[in-house]
Amino acid sequence: MPAISWSDYQVFLAIARTGQLAAGARALGVDPTTAGRRLRRLEAALGARLFEQSRTGQELTEAGETLLSAVEAMASAAGRIGEDALGGDGLHGTLRISASEGFGSWFLAAHLPRFQAAHPRLAIDLVANSGFLSPSRREADVAIMLSRPRTGPLVAHKLADYTLRLYGSRDYLEAHGTPQRPAELASAHALVGYVPDLLYAPELRYLDEIHAGLKANIRSPSITAQMQLVIAGAALGVLPCFMAEGDPRLVQVLPECRITRTFWCVTHQDIRKSPRVALFRQWLDETVRDMEEVLQP
Structure with missing residues (x-):
């Protein structure tokens, strides 16, 4: 059996106690999608279905009833350990x-x-x-x-791991066109990047991985400043997807150019x-x- 995270058991316990996925998620301070994902992961690890969907919410299966007794005992033991270790006052x-x-x-x-x-x-x-x-x-x-x-x-x-891609603003791409090949970046486009002598980690050297010899025209040691420059239409730039993907002002450019860091x-x-x-x-x-x-x- 694969290792099971205590957080997955906590999701199961919260749903069992409230009788609803959404209510259990609220009790834990997570969104229902996350709670559902953790529950499915737990069921897959145990090889058993723990709840049946009813008109009012989630009802425990026989396997769920058996697990509930064990998890409640685990939760009680964990609470006692925390109180003993931290004097009952929690982390401080x-x-x-x-x-x-x-x-x-x-x-x-x-x-x-x-x-x-x-x-x-x-x-x-x-x-x-x-x-x-x-x-x-x-x-x-x-x-x-x-x-x-x-x-x-x-x-x-x-x-x-996390992914970075090349982005441009809609205004920039309308004004300068969308490059179709990495080689076009060197001759027809402005680029945002880091100040070379202010790089605090070699992993931040991105442009050579898109096309050898690329140089940034506008440079900043701040990734937030770089992103704002790209949004403003000053240039194209490599940005972490967790920053850029949710911004409707930005468009992926050369989607085949994918950079991975850790x-x-x-x-x-x-x-x-x-x-x-x-x-x-x-x-x-x-x-x-x-x-x-x-x-x-």
């Missing part, structure tokens, strides 16, 4: 998270309030800018980085088991797994 103190500007400002900022609401006594510092704080030097508790560190007293695991979750080995770090890492893993279609559309 400060959790400092370092992330790239795009992931921090556009992805984490959208989902982090849910984690904070579950731990209201925990202060959270989200440092999202062009660069990373160092877990090795204890500048951050958790860093979301673009490569796996090779040295230092660190623990790292792969968080998720986020790594990194922390100092001495604090990896602290409750605030361990629970945040678990929550983050579950969140990016649920949002895989946003990171890699």
Whole structure:
């Protein structure tokens, strides 16, 4: 049997207690689509159908009734462990998270309030800018980085892959035409990109992967500034899909040009088991797994 996440059991428990998928999702602070996906994942892992649809909502099957007793015992035990470990007051103190500007400002900022609401006594510092704080030097508790560190007293695991594509505004494409081949970018189009000597990670070199020798005409160390330049019609630019896909002002250009990068979750080995770090890492893993279609559309 594949490993089953505790969050999937929590979804099952919430639906069983409320009798409805939507009500269970609200109780957990997630959307019904996410709750339904987690329930289907749990049923697939167990090889059993846990609910039957009725006129009023979800009714437990025989397998669901059996599982409910076990999961309620697990939830009760987990609650006692949390109270013993944290003095009954929940997580407290400060959790400092370092992330790239795009992931921090556009992805984490959208989902982090849910984690904070579950731990209201925990202060959270989200440092999202062009660069990373160092877990090795204890500048951050958790860093979301673009490569796996090779040295230092660190623990790292792969968080998720994400996709980048070339985008242009509708106004720009109407004025300058839509390129059909990567080679056209060098001769007939302006490009937005990073300032070469201000690159804080080599993984941010994108243009050569689209066509050798491409150079940016307008440059900024800020991915947010680059995106605004593309929206304003100044040039074409490579942008993370999780930032650009939801903006109706932007259009994919040369859709065959797909760039993949990876986020790594990194922390100092001495604090990896602290409750605030361990629970945040678990929550983050579950969140990016649920949002895989946003990171890699």
